[in-house]
Amino acid sequence: MRRAGRRRPVARTIFGVIGSLFTKPGHRLGTTLFREAAMSKFSTRLGLAGLALLAMSLAAGATEAVSVRIDQAKVMRIDSPASTVIIGNPSIADAVMQDTQTLVITGRGYGTTNFIVLDADGNAIADAQVNVQGANQDIVTIFRQGVGGRSTYSCVDVCEPATQVGDATDTFFNPILAQQRQRNTTAANRGVE
Template identity: 40%
Template sequence: MAFPFRPGRPACGLGLAAALVCASMPPGLAAGRDIEVLIDQAMMLRLERPAAEIVVGNPSIADVSVQSGDTLVLTGKSFGETNLIVMDTHGQLLVNRRVVVQEPDGGFVTVFRGVKRETLHCSPNCETQLVIGDTPTYFDPLAKEIQTKQRIGQSSAEGQVSGE
């Protein structure tokens, strides 16, 4: 999916950016090692030149928004792998990298009830956690709650009052 860069507007939403991890990437992002990010966390990618075209192979795994012309915010949305391609106004490649989204180490507890699976994050208190692969009767209501919360947050960010 390609997103043309429009100054002052994100290429796409931030998703669940629970924490912001700032990592200034060195010049020469066009090739090299994978970009690794944790689910529900974000990292900043600094580019050599302003971005004009941004492509995320699978936006359900990772999402990107434009912080400024030469700074992107990459957010891990679901575990897996995808790719990120960024080109400048002359069509020159700035970034062509594989993006690997992983779950954080530690703190997760998986409860099995026969073939049913539920995941909690227990650090320090146990809270429900949306994890792909959990039983639909556990996963689906939680996913719906998160989507509702995201819509409310997005409406607030856009200056809309709930219910408009």
């Protein structure tokens, strides 16, 4: 029981409160200030992790994650003039510099990768994650038991085949892809005469 008028040192009270967050119920840290300050390994690691997160958030060039849909593009403005862009995994996303401060990111495949933008001196001026997600609007996926497998359709006004990774290769994906290639070849040849 505390005597009236006698106050505990502020540092000891603060360490006692913080220490109680990291101890088992009913377990009391030592009575000396030194023991109370020497908290568990967990609290030390937690503090170091917090400092690391703070340092990462304050790091120069750190930007938020960019989300883009597969087969769609997103324009991103860069504060400083850029010279080079590096994509971690080009099969997930592609990035093209339109000018020194405009970057166009296109989703190629599902997943997460990163991009790093360098200035003319090779210094990183942006470093961010790219999250590529599938289209979730107006997409219908049909699963057929047996030989049919999976097929995907884009149903904006009318349902049309829209090949996606995971569709049945022999019965859907390859025939649709062959038709698309033939159409593109025919269209390209019409312009050449």
